[in-house]
Amino acid sequence: MYNIDFNAPVKVHFMGIGGISMSGLALILKDRGFTITGSDRDRSEVTDMLTKEGISVIYGQKAENITADTDLIVYTAAIHKDNPEFVAAEASGIPMLTRAQLLGQIMSHYRDSVAISGTHGKTTTTSMISSILMAADKDPTITLGGVLDSIGGNIRVGNSESFVAEACEYTNSFLSLCPRVGVILNVDMDHVDFFKDIDDVRSSFKDFADKIPEDGLLVINGDIEDLPYFISDVKCRVATYGLSPEYDYSAENISFDDAVHGTFDLIVKGEKRGTFTLGVPGKHNVINSLAALAACDFLGVERDAEYNGLLSFTGTERRFEYKGDLNGITIMDDYAHHPAEIRATLETARKASKGKIWCVFQPHTYTRTNAFLKEFADALSLADAVILTDIYAAREVNTVGVSSEDISVLLKEMGKEAYYIPSFSEIEKFLPKHCSTGDMLITVGAGDVVKIGENLLKK
Numbered sequence: 001m002y003n004i005d006f007n008a009p010v011k012v013h014f015m016g017i018g019g020i021s022m023s024g025l026a027l028i029l030k031d032r033g034f035t036i037t038g039s040d041r042d043r044s045e046v047t048d049m050l051t052k053e054g055i056s057v058i059y060g061q062k063a064e065n066i067t068a069d070t071d072l073i074v075y076t077a078a079i080h081k082d083n084p085e086f087v088a089a090e091a092s093g094i095p096m097l098t099r100a101q102l103l104g105q106i107m108s109h110y111r112d113s114v115a116i117s118g119t120h121g122k123t124t125t126t127s128m129i130s131s132i133l134m135a136a137d138k139d140p141t142i143t144l145g146g147v148l149d150s151i152g153g154n155i156r157v158g159n160s161e162s163f164v165a166e167a168c169e170y171t172n173s174f175l176s177l178c179p180r181v182g183v184i185l186n187v188d189m190d191h192v193d194f195f196k197d198i199d200d201v202r203s204s205f206k207d208f209a210d211k212i213p214e215d216g217l218l219v220i221n222g223d224i225e226d227l228p229y230f231i232s233d234v235k236c237r238v239a240t241y242g243l244s245p246e247y248d249y250s251a252e253n254i255s256f257d258d259a260v261h262g263t264f265d266l267i268v269k270g271e272k273r274g275t276f277t278l279g280v281p282g283k284h285n286v287i288n289s290l291a292a293l294a295a296c297d298f299l300g301v302e303r304d305a306e307y308n309g310l311l312s313f314t315g316t317e318r319r320f321e322y323k324g325d326l327n328g329i330t331i332m333d334d335y336a337h338h339p340a341e342i343r344a345t346l347e348t349a350r351k352a353s354k355g356k357i358w359c360v361f362q363p364h365t366y367t368r369t370n371a372f373l374k375e376f377a378d379a380l381s382l383a384d385a386v387i388l389t390d391i392y393a394a395r396e397v398n399t400v401g402v403s404s405e406d407i408s409v410l411l412k413e414m415g416k417e418a419y420y421i422p423s424f425s426e427i428e429k430f431l432p433k434h435c436s437t438g439d440m441l442i443t444v445g446a447g448d449v450v451k452i453g454e455n456l457l458k459k
Helices: 020-031 045-052 084-092 099-107 122-135 170-176 198-210 283-298 303-312 339-352 366-371 373-380 404-413 424-434 450-458
Strands: 011-015 035-040 056-059 072-075 096-098 112-117 141-148 153-156 162-166 181-184 217-221 237-241 249-256 261-268 271-281 321-326 329-334 357-361 385-388 417-420 440-444
Touching: 011 020, 011 084, 020 035, 020 045, 020 099, 020 141, 020 153, 035 045, 045 056, 072 084, 072 099, 096 099, 099 162, 099 170, 112 122, 112 283, 122 141, 122 162, 122 283, 122 303, 170 198, 181 198, 181 283, 217 283, 237 249, 237 283, 249 283, 261 283, 271 283, 271 303, 271 339, 283 303, 283 339, 321 450, 329 339, 329 450, 339 357, 339 373, 339 440, 357 373, 357 424, 366 373, 366 404, 373 404, 385 404, 385 424, 404 417, 424 450, 440 450
Parallel strands: 011 035, 011 072, 035 056, 072 096, 112 162, 112 181, 141 162, 181 217, 217 237, 329 440, 357 385, 357 440, 385 417
Antiparallel strands: 141 153, 249 261, 261 271, 321 329
């Protein structure tokens, strides 16, 4: 396998450079003196930003994009084997790395590297750790799967030994990473187009835990089923966290303000170690913050910086994000696309709103929708009324014959108010006629459902 050498910059071509992770890695290498080119199917805000940074971006993935003066080619999982540019890259003999392999190699150049994994909660917890390290003046390099306003995007290039990365389990990509601190937030069934079953998912996270070196730390949610399976024979130190006092990091005396921001006493191995207030809402974020505090304690961050970092972190884009107010209707948006995420989001919405909660849900991928039909209906039932859009296909075709209407039927059988309205334009006509002053409208999903609320606010 090709090995990146920060002391010998070369020319690197990124296939799919407009991806949120790929763009970040390209900027890190550019900052280190590498010559960067890239290609993508379409122009976007990300590619425009890369162009402004002096990176040459080609639109359309063609064989001629692979030039002889290129030393390394990096590609994403979204690039299919029959992509003409990929075919030409393989035929060229130029070394190739996946996005995850490159991320792992970049990470190996940092002493204090942190990788945050889990089926859900990764972006928020990665942002929490990043915010704390910035408050502590650790000058971290950061790569996120979402947009963090305090760093002006999804990437921050620092000049220190601190590196923080969101670590995704899809296609086992996080197994290419080499963190000193690894965080496992949860282990649930997801990505059913890749993992065979929950045992397959658990095995993957176990492999991730085993990668952490002897001088490192595994931070892991104590509520994960059969915890000993993951921690009994790891080489590194282990810190468990959760609301139970039996865990190394726990919380007591939890209270919430009107915006559902939590305040709690931090308990570390039975001793109170301070009181914290969060800038993001929800009980689930109290739990996420415990993981962040455990990781940052290991890295030697002072308690004041941890307090300030958590308080100043007010969220990332598309994570229970306030979008605006329309005639007294509060419009929110959330990226949740797994039943557990939707439940956490709607529980937070319930505490934050005194009016009726309208949830517009856009399922993400056919395989996930088909696998979790009942679970989606159960989670969505926490809303007062649910509108289902068509499924966002992403990388898939509908080979299983599933429809969003299937969720709507289940909700109606539960006695819930539910509507299947396929098109965004029809939903945008429907909502103003049915929502009332004091209601909360929240768009939910990992696709482009956010546009509904944004379009309503423009009218």
